[in-house]
Amino acid sequence: MVVTFVSNYINHHQIPFCKEMAEYGPDVEFHFIQTMPMEQKRIDMGWAVDPGSYSFVSVYYEDKKTCEDLILNSDVTIFGWSEGLVKELEEKRLSSGKLSFRVSERIYREGQWKMISPKGLINKYKEHIRYRKKPVYLLCAGAYVASDFKLIGSYPGKMLKWGYFPVGASEVKTERKVGYPIKICWAGRLIDLKHPEFAVNLAEKLKGLGYDFRMDIIGDGELKKDLERSITEKGIEDKVTLTGGKKPEEVLDYMKAADIFIFTSNYLEGWGAVVNEAMSCGCAVVASNEAGAVPFLIEDGVNGYTYSNGDYFDFSNKVLLLFEDRDKILEFGEKAAETIGKLWNPKHAAAELIRFCRGYKDGKEPAFSAKGPMSAARIIKPAGFLRTMQEKNRLE
Template sequence: MERQIVVTFVSNYINHHQLPFCLAMNDMENVEFHFVQTSPMEQKRLEMGWGVDTKDYPFVTLFYEEEEKARELILDSDVTILGWSDGVIADIEKTRLSSGKLTFRVSERIYREGQWKFISPKGLMRKYQEHIKYRKKPVYLLCAGAYVASDFELINSYPGKKYKWGYFPQRQAESSFTKSEIIGPLDTINICWAGRLIDLKHPEFAIEAARRLRDKNYSFHMDIIGDGDKREELSGLIDRYALGGLVSLRGAMKPVEVVSYMEKADVFLFTSNYLEGWGAVVNEAMQSGCAVVASFEAGAVPFLIMDEINGLTYNSGSFERFFDKVLYLFENRDKIREFGNRAKDTICSRWNAESGAREFVRFAREYLDGKEPQPSPEGPMSIAPILTPPGFFRTLQEKNRLE
């Protein structure tokens, strides 16, 4: 019988993105799981519906209320996962990382705005203290995004110890709404876009695509969900293009409400640029059976979507390339259900909280049992490839212009 191991996950706060993995870990046999929350959630996140009542989950310890217990969990657990804590527990982290005990860091990109920034002497000194000095310790990197490994490779950290990771959506209950298997030539195609209405997410791409689809006499309806600085601009575009009957700005919604729109959508548009660290709406749309058209620049996409197999991707941030992919689905409607079904299978069979927990615990046990831990063949805990970010050359050009 396997011995019980104690695993503690530390992060700023527990939210709907992290909760499914935590619940899956808590259900693992012979695992005592804890989550240490280092800070209260910000009011704006609470208003977005991100709040989790920690009293409902006995495995959660609040660092700011039970500091001594939290400290012991972080330092003494068999396995500790260090997520985002905004420096609140920096000294405790250093002690754990230096201890020789099995530790994982979860990270999004550290050079999201341009890899040229890694040459900064001040930045390199900080990265040395946070990451490089532990390169020979049993500290592994969980890469929450496809370009994370590339960033850390630049600073020579976590050699041979970078693994695919990400966010895992809540398993959706069976919906009473069933998508038809066949979309006929006269059927209306439902399109969904969801996210903050800000520059890096390019919501204007969705509206411009709607204008062109309308001009080609395609039957569709588009729901744009979210709020942000670009809302007034987008509303103006809808009016200017006379798209009022075809495009609806739905405003901000709670995560469960967003998913209800995804479940009714045939196509989901994800237009974020290279500044998007992950993009959990991609997981959710895929699990909802949508055919996703997604920017290859965003962190989740290279891990989750194989172009023309379980979705469509475009590379350069170009609207024209994006629209070519959208148009392909309208011209080849049989692909909408084909891609949607494969997308759902990708999430349900591989990129989900249960799979992530299972592979994580397997990997950790192999190490604790004195074996060389083996990567998973695919999905979470598989080797993270070194992928050059698509935005690299553009940000380098921007740097040169500034100089």
């Protein structure tokens, strides 16, 4: 069975899954097609990967003939983010009646009210709706993706849970101890949608309550100077360190040393791979349920805490619960690592995708997984129209 994954470029979020696919077994031949060079801003963030380092990677702009043949004639073709560079090939493949998948984050991330646009609906018909009766399945990279596509009537009964799988099961860390100071980690670009100010405000609150802790805020971005000023004004320089940008492997080292990981992005965050990574490192995660990864990965009060609709008070209160019951930090961390180690990891995702495709190829009724990757993506409504517009107006 030949499986081809088409996307913009190979990166550290894709590599673990691709390696599992490439190493699966002699009856699976896997290819990844890179459609464009990586943008400089990603390279500057430490994302640079030489596509020539992996035998399964083909570069579309260097060998179009080979790549076109793979896209059109593979037993299974998966389309990720190709930036429209293979649009005609994609349309031809999806219309062919051959098993194909689309990977997508939300299409109405800024508000589902946008679906009423006539021009937008025409475009969505061309991109998605017209394939509703074809063997084209949607891999939903986020908990709210299915809700968006349900609005336009595409992929009926063919939407499955999916995501990013940046950490392998063998990399999961489960043995931990919680001492003093309690270590808190935040990681991401220092921009509005990620709300790094929540972390700074939390540090002020924890210090005011007399808790012994240290916080690392990892990343660079346009809010860095504002955060530096705020940290000084609040008198929490002894508690908070702005580390600057770090390479992906360095961020993981910070997570492995942390007890609590806080994830504060709003509804504009499509997935949030740092959640997978922090859970795999055994952190107790407190996360915004507006980001797509969170409802898939975290069960509130079981393997972490979630808070709703960008509510800082709900967020800070959930963190305080961990400080008041330190046993929960270890409990959540162990269960979080178990979630990644058993379910949301690239090995399991590859196995479930291949199982599904083999069944289809053998003429069987498509069988969704019971849970995790390749299970049915139920409809979860995102934050309501009013909440979304209030946040949008605040940022403007």
